[in-house]
Amino acid sequence: MSTTTLPITDSAACCAPLTREALGASQADGLARSLKALADPTRLRLISIVAASEGQEACACDLTAPVGLSQPTVSHHLKVLTDAGFLSRSQRGTWAHFALVPGALDSVARLLTSA
């Protein structure tokens, strides 16, 4: 038995795709917040690297070199993704590790899909 779906926000979890019925104001606010967290090239690359890593998890120490940015900048972007519910963070000794939250990207994708 597994629990694989952790919706990022109530608004992302609750609603029909936006092509099916007009979004209410609060639903639109929630989805816009989620999309804003994703709408940055560095954050997309970071979430993608984590997702493509073994176990969909990566050490922060392995995330700076691929994107070519400083540790503080990468930490900021990882915090935005964690606050938005796309990544989860766990500390192990010196380094934080980040894992993809199962179902979070799918919740957003579902809202954008017309089928």
Add this chain to the structure above:
Amino acid sequence: MSTTTLPITDSAACCAPLTREALGASQADGLARSLKALADPTRLRLISIVAASEGQEACACDLTAPVGLSQPTVSHHLKVLTDAGFLSRSQRGTWAHFALVPGALDSVARLLTSA
């Protein structure tokens, strides 16, 4: 026979979901641009109203009241969505009409979906 897929950008059209392999820099740029165009509550409501309208098309004259904003502000948001390839615009007499571009939202959704 129908052609229902008009990918918004090459980057959105070409690539595997971001959870499958690490996104390259240019692919991340393209997807971030598309997500930025969507990441606004008013724009999400506008695209949703158009998509839920008959024939997935609406007159600009019917789009100001539902979002409670001025015509120039709504026109700006519609232009952002049109420039990003999510809506198409056609002039009929006095008013512009906006239609959902088939497949454009789905292209973005596909990149975010893990399945």
